[in-house]
Amino acid sequence: MALQEPAPRSSVRLLWTVPILVWLTLVICLAMTGLAWYSVKTSSEQAAADVFRRLSQEIGENIVQRMLAYEQVLRGGVALFEASDTVTRADWRHYVGKLQIEENFPGIQGIGFAKVIRPHELARHIAEIRAEGFPDYTLRPPGERELYTSIVYLEPFNRRNRAAFGYDMFSEPTRNATMSLARDSGQTAVSGKVILKQEITRDVQNGFLMYLPLYRKGVALETVEQRRAALLGYVYSPFRVNNFMQGTLGEKQTDLDLRLYDGSEALPDRLIYQSKTRAEARPEFVPRFQGRQSLGLPGHAWLLEIRSTSLYEANIDSAKHHIVAAAGLIISLLLTAFVWSLVTRRQRAQALADAMTTTVREREAFIQAIVDHAADGIVVIDQAGRILSFNHAAEAIFGHAAAEVIGQNVKMLMPEPDSSRHDGYIARYLRTGEKTILGARREVAGLRKNGEIFPLDLAVSEVYQTGGRVFAGMMRDITERKQAEEALRASEERFDLAIRGANDGLWDWNLKNNTVYYSPRWKEMLGYADYEVSPSLEEWSSRVHPDDLEPVMAAVRAHLDGKTSLYMSEHRIRHKDGHYLWILDRGIAQRGEQGRPQRMVGIHTDISERKRMEKMKNEFVSTVSHELRTPLTAIRGSLGLIAGGMTGELPQQAKELIDMAAANTERLLALINDLLDMDKIQSGALQFDLKAQEIMPLVEQAVANNRSYAEQYGVTYLLEAGLPGVMARVDAARFIQVMANLLSNAAKFSRPGGSVEVAVKAEDDSLRVSVTDHGVGISESFRDRIFEKFSQGDSSDTRHKGGTGLGLSISKSLIEKMGGQIGFDSQLGQGSTFYFTLPVVRPGSAE
Known part of the structure; x- marks a missing residue:
């Protein structure tokens, strides 16, 4: 210990003997690094501010330019009126359709025409619009006013825009003020913040409108009074602000916080649009960049406020000054370390030798720990076959402790005849170099301490050392695997016997490589020898009857997509001699961890005789x-x-x-x-006379036709809801036949004194006709068979009520032939609702 104590003091002396130039170089490098860091940081921040300012100006200009483009669209509509004696609804639809506004003018809700109506013209106006095919048309809101402006044309005439049809925009103050400004000035005017009549869903947005007045041709328009007297109406467009901004800016607004105010002040109640919701915006975040600009619109003004977000600022190239600082610091430290290393070379050399020795020892201990705790048994022997190493896994496999086998010949772990031959294997290899078991994995027999012989999976490798060659064997007890393989073989034999006993064909489709195994019986059913059918999917699909292939593949895809629990289909498949067999094909998919199908296994059953x-x-x-x-x-x-x-x-x-x-x-x-x-129906000989016609008269006729039938059971039919004027493409006689079947069933199974409700309602682009009774309901066991031929829920009750069990099956076929779908809902003891849907035919569309 006394010899080691001066070392720290000599290190301190060496520190003070370092030339002053080293310290001076370090200080100068650090100072230059600081100056470079500050310069790069300042220029980066200025460049980022310039980019934000240009982007803000570009967004504002895009909004103004888009509004000017929409103004030109309105001027085109005014020009259409001025160039024509009369502009009909069809003319307007054709004009708007040619504009292709969804592609060329994204963000616009529609293009419409609001007609000015004097009080004495109101009744005649309503009658004219109703005569065009809108029997429910009226002016909204009701009430007497000095002047009316009704929305008569608005395209596209979709569900949202139909909500504004007939609305008097002059009745609402904000719209009135904007329309009056446009009328008196003769120029385009943009309204303040409003909620459009088109907001009929939960996704309610702020909106605004743009108006351009239309005057009578050939009159003077120099004064305000002349323009008011000559006013015919307005060509206008409604806008939903969120859609407008998305269509105008697209991806430019995704990482910025845009706020649009109605007017020139940023007041909370004037906020008309905000790109980031409160949930998205972090209250504690302070933006580095923000700006405001006033947007001059026709007859109006908006205030645009733009703020940077954390996402925007994260994308700014702010790493340059950090890179400069880090690089300068690293260079300074490396230079100092290099000089310092020259002084301390001897000490470092000794420390390096000590570290290498420690590392070698630690590595040996690490390798030994791996060997000792490996899951596989590891046995190392020398050239004479003596055991040098015997890890814990080997102890567990053979039942010997390491101390019992170290130094012993490895053949003690082998049964005869391998035990007697082992020394000869090693001697022959050392003499000739001929490898018998080296470098290959093989199954061998092992001998436990208790005398039990068991199967081993063995791999032997050769390692060269200073003292000569050693051989390392890695082994694994495969007793359980062998037992599992034997159990699997027995299971496969039982499965094969079961398939043969059932006289069915087996197929196994590997979805990974798209190969299919066909059992000999599968091939035999089709008249083929085993070698005549290759393991490809085309061997099956090419033989399926062309008329059956599409529905069969649809059923396969539905099962693979997880829509059905079991694949099942009945189809025809071609025999080798050319005739077709009827096959019942069933299968189930085997799926991986994420639910993706890996393979699909199924059986073919010949049902030709049944068919x-x-x-x-x-x-x-x-x-x-x-x-x-x-x-x-x-x-x-x-x-x-x-x-x-x-x-x-x-x-x-x-x-x-x-x-x-x-x-x-x-x-x-x-x-x-x-x-x-x-x-x-089964033969395809049933003829249909499909025509576009109103549904409500057919429903009312069916109810009237069956009313006397219901009276026999003391039941009343109630028509609860209807859709006047709604049309569908149906065969009237077959439609009434379906209604008669549903109505008669409902009456038969209703309680005396009860009622049956009939309703016709809209459902997306379809209409839904429902018949509801309050009878006993349908049992769970019968629901899956209710639309099958000759199916009856309770045969004794059916005989009492009457019925063939064919009505619902026929009704299902008829509805599907008319392009619809039929279904039911039922609660046991409370009643049932049978319904069907049909696609709606819009007025004026071709049959």
């Missing part, structure tokens, strides 16, 4: 139905004549029997008609 029997049954039903219809029609006519008194007055008992026979004849004819309709 043949179904066809025979359908042909029999069709033949019998046709053969029974003619005599039953004659019987119904004869019974009607007898009941009508053609053969004279009947006794009461005979009359009751005749009525009973007539009723049962009608039920039998209804069954035959349903069977014939089903036969036509």
Whole structure:
């Protein structure tokens, strides 16, 4: 210890012996680094401020230029009126359509025309608009005023813009002031902040409007009085501010906080637009850059306020001065360290030698720790086969402690005959260099301390050392893996026997490499030998009947996308000799950790015989139905004549029997008609006369036709909601047939004294017709089969109520043929609602 104590004092003396030039160089380098850092920092901040100022000016100019462009659009609309004797609704729609405003003028809500109406012209105006096909049109809001301005044209005439149809903008103060300014000046005028009538959803935005007056042609417009007298209306455009700013600026506003005020002052109640919501803006953040500018608009002014955000400032190149500082500091320190290293070279050399020795020892200890705690057994032997190292995993595998085997021949860990041959393996390798087990992984047998022989997975490598060569063996006990493989083989054998017993074909689709395994039975079902079918998906898809391929692939995609729990389809597939077999194809996908399908396994079942029997049954039903219809029609006519008194007055008992026979004849004819309709639907022979027509008259006719039927059960039909004027493309007779089926079912299964509600409502671009009863509801077990042929929920109750089990199946087919969908909702004990939807046909569109 006494010899080591002077070392710190000599280090201190060496520190003071360093030449003053070293310290002077360090001070000068640091001073130059500071000056360079300040200069770069100042220039970077000035450049960032200039960029923000130019960007702010560009945003303001974009807004003003976009407003001028919209003004030119309005002037085009005025020019259309001035160049035409009459501008019809169709003319206006054509004009606006040619502008393609969604592409060329993003942000504009629409282009419209508001007509000026004097009080004595009001009644005639309303009648004219209603005659154009708008029976519910009226001027809003109601009330007497000196002058009206009704929105009569507004394109595109979508759902949002239809909410403003017929609105008198002159009735609202802000719009009135702007329209009066435009009228008196003859120039374009922009309104203050308003809420548009088009705000009919939850996403309510601030808005504004731009007006350009339209005057009668050929009159003087020099004075305010002359312009007021000659005013015909306004060409205008409504704007939703958020949409306007997005369409005007696009991505320029994403990392800036833009605030737009109505007027020239930044007052909270004048705020018309803010690009960053309160949730997005951090109250504690103080922007480095901000600015205001007044935007001169036609007849109005806006104040634009722009602030930088944390995202904007994060993208500013602010790293240069830091890089300069860091580089200067590093250079200064390196130069000083270099000089210092010259003085302390000897001490450093000794320290380096000590560090290397420590590192080698630590590395040896680290490697030994890895070997000792490795999951695999590691055994190291010398050229004579003696064990040099035996880690913990090897102890667990063989049951020997390391102390028991170190120095022993490794063959003690091997059963016969490997134990006797091992020394010969090593000697032959050392003599000839011929490798038997080196460098390769193989399965061998091991011998535990208790005498148990077990399978090992072994890999041996050769390591050269100063004292000679050693051999390291890495091994793993694979007893459990072998048992699992044997269990898997047995399971596969049982599965193969089950598939063979079921006489089904098996397929296994590997989605990763798009290969398919087809079992021998799969190939045999189609008449092929095993070698004649390659493992590709085309071997299957090319044989599927062309008419079936698209729906089958749709079912496969639906299952792979997770929309169905099981893939199942019935389709035809071509046999080797050319004829088609009917196949029931079922499969299920195996998915990975993220739910992505990895493979899909399924079976093919030949159902050709079942399909043949179904066809025979359908042909029999069709033949019998046709053969029974003619005599039953004659019987119904004869019974009607007898009941009508053609053969004279009947006794009461005979009359009751005749009525009973007539009723049962009608039920039998209804069954035959349903069977014939089903036969036509299946064969594609059912004809449809599809026309665009109003739905409400058809619904009302169906309710009226079935009212007497409901009275038999003591039930009342109530038409609760309707959509006058709404049209759909339907076959009127088939539509009424569907309604009659739903209404009769609802009446049959309602309680006496109850009611059945019928409603027609809008649903996006479709209409929804619903029939609701308050009966017993539909059981869970029957819901999946309710639209199948001959399906009945409770056969005893159905016989009591009457019915064939075909009505809903026919109704579903008819609705789908007319482009709609049918469904139901039900609560057991509370009733059911059956509904169907049909696409709406807009007025004036082609059938």
